[in-house]
Amino acid sequence: MDIALTYNLKEKDESKPPDYFSEFDSQETIDAITSALRKKGHNVLPIEAGSSNLLSYFKKNRVDMVFNIAEGRAGRYRESEIPAILDCLNIPYTGSGTFALALALNKAATKKILKAEDIPTPRSQLFSRGNEKVDTTLKFPLIVKPNFEGSAKGIASSNVVATPEELYARVRELQKIYKQSILAEEFINGKELTVGVLENGSTIILPILEIDFSECSGSGEFFYSWKMKEFQGNKEMGLVPHFYCPARLDKNTERLVKETALKTHRAVGCFDISRTDIRLSEDGVPYVLEINPLPGLNPKDSNFPIMAYAAGMQYEDLIETILLGAFKRRRG
Numbered sequence: 001m002d003i004a005l006t007y008n009l010k011e012k013d014e015s016k017p018p019d020y021f022s023e024f025d026s027q028e029t030i031d032a033i034t035s036a037l038r039k040k041g042h043n044v045l046p047i048e049a050g051s052s053n054l055l056s057y058f059k060k061n062r063v064d065m066v067f068n069i070a071e072g073r074a075g076r077y078r079e080s081e082i083p084a085i086l087d088c089l090n091i092p093y094t095g096s097g098t099f100a101l102a103l104a105l106n107k108a109a110t111k112k113i114l115k116a117e118d119i120p121t122p123r124s125q126l127f128s129r130g131n132e133k134v135d136t137t138l139k140f141p142l143i144v145k146p147n148f149e150g151s152a153k154g155i156a157s158s159n160v161v162a163t164p165e166e167l168y169a170r171v172r173e174l175q176k177i178y179k180q181s182i183l184a185e186e187f188i189n190g191k192e193l194t195v196g197v198l199e200n201g202s203t204i205i206l207p208i209l210e211i212d213f214s215e216c217s218g219s220g221e222f223f224y225s226w227k228m229k230e231f232q233g234n235k236e237m238g239l240v241p242h243f244y245c246p247a248r249l250d251k252n253t254e255r256l257v258k259e260t261a262l263k264t265h266r267a268v269g270c271f272d273i274s275r276t277d278i279r280l281s282e283d284g285v286p287y288v289l290e291i292n293p294l295p296g297l298n299p300k301d302s303n304f305p306i307m308a309y310a311a312g313m314q315y316e317d318l319i320e321t322i323l324l325g326a327f328k329r330r331r332g
Contacts, residue, residue, distance in 0.1 A: 001064040003037055003323070005030065005046045006054075006082050006093075008071050017177065019226050022151040023071040029298045033067065036319040049073075049082050058089050066093035067323060069294060076148045076180070077102040079294060094326040096293035100269040104293050107147050107183050110268065114288055117267040119260060121288045122279075124185035127171045134164050143187040144170045146178040150292065152226040154178055159225075160187050188279040188287050192223060193247055195261035195276045196295070196307040198318075200325035205258045206307035210247030215240055224277070232301065245310040253284060260286045268293070272325040275304050 008024040030046055037044045047057070049070035066086055072078025080098035087098065096104075103109055114121040125135045126147065141162050146154040154174055161167045161184075171182045192213065196206035213222050219238030221228045231239045249257065261276040268274075268291050275295035279287045296302035299315045308318040 001042050001323075001327075003042045003044045004058075004061075004063045004066045005034055005037070005044055006049045006066055006068045006070045007046065008049050008073065019151070019153045019230070022153055022226065022230060025069055025071075025296070026298060028300075029069075029296070029302075032299045032315065033069070033297060033319055036316040037067065037323070039316050040320045040323075042323075054082075055085055055089075058085065058091060063091065065323065065326060066091055067319075068093045068095055069297060071150070071294060076105065079105055079150075092326060092330040094322050095272050096268075096270045096274070100271070100293050104268055104270075104291050105148055105150060107145060107290060108181070110290065111185075113267050114264065117263060119263055119267060119288055120285050122185040122188055124183055126181050126183055127175075128181045130168070130171050130175050130182070134167065138184070139186055141187045142167060142184045144174060145183045145185070146174055147181040147183045149178065149180075152224055152229045155225050156227065157221050157223075157225055160223075188281050190282050190287075191247070191280040193257060193278045193280055193286070194303050194307075195258060195278060196304050197262055197265045197270070197274050197276070198308075198321055198325065199272050199329070200321045201328045203262065204311070204321075205262055206304075207245050207310040208247040208249065208254060208257055209303055209307050209310075210244040210249075211303075212242040212244065215242060243306060245306055249280075253280070253286075256284075257286045260288060264288050264291050271329060273304075273322050 007030050010021045010024040010026050034044050034046055050073055068082050070082045072081040079101040083093060083098045086093045108126045111121050111124060123138055125138060141160050144159045159170060161170055167184060174182050192211040194209045198204040216238055228239055231237055257278060264276045265274045270293045274291055274293050276291045277289040279289055281287060295304040297304060299305050305315060
């Protein structure tokens with residue numbers, strides 16, 4: 001097949017906040033996906049999705065499929081940019097469509113869907129003005145997050161707040177930086193888990209990945225903050241989480257967590273691939289934190305490939321499975 005790989009490349013720009021390009025992909029990831037597709041016999045053309053002539057390019061150059069990992073440049077619905085263009089031109093692409101991508105990037109809206117589907121998610125409150133009265137049913141500590149960001153942007157250990165005063169202060173700080181509503185949700189003590197779902201005509205739920213932060217205590221980080229994600233593995237900073245895949249769970253809990261991830265995947269309307277982040281509470285409830293329809297695919301560092309490797313897949317097989325899932329869905 002003739003495949004176009006659409007992506008946004010990470011950049012260096014000291015005029016931007018440190019986490020500005022965190023959602024974008026490294027050259028290593030782009031090269032790895034390109035190589036994997038070529039090894040499977042496909043013709044591949046990588047295309048930077050920030051190009052202003054993307055629409056005219058696809059009008060002039062028809063391809064069999066687009067392998068899309070582009071996060072989009074700007075706006076609350078930025079991850080839907082490339083799929084919207086491709087839908088207009090009737091060009092098939094991998095992964096979720098415009099609705100699921102826009103929904104998943106809106107944390108508060110996603111939580112409404114989860115609640116409607118009886119999927120556990122931490123209780124929360126959205127702060128639009130920044131001075132709303134705190135919901136008395138919320139139990140501190142709370143964790144504060146920008147509502148329309150991914151890749152842990154805007155999330156630090158200081159986002160976990162113990163009092164209303166701390167909450168308001170952090171909400172105002174984040175609103176000033178990110179110019180958007182801020183979500184505060186109950187911080188769930190428990191195991192950090194993430195679950196990958198693949199669809200290629202049938203549904204594959206990958207082995208659950210458990211991230212243990214107990215050895216990171218000296219860093220002051222104790223969950224997947226932006227610093228933890230960005231500098232993961234840095235021993236000098238103490239950011240050395242331990243990964244267990246499969247996770248250390250009994251069979252019944254494993255089944256419950258996997259069912260929760262699959263139910264989330266379907267409730268949000270994802271196609272082909274997703275990764276659901278879950279906090280397993282101390283009393284065994286799998287609380288969904290968020291779902292990522294465009295999970296990272298770096299062959300060395302990203303969580304999704306780690307889960308695929310634990311399932312016995314090679315990197316090339318993972319990329320081909322995503323591609324064939326989209327192809328079968330299109331034909332179906």
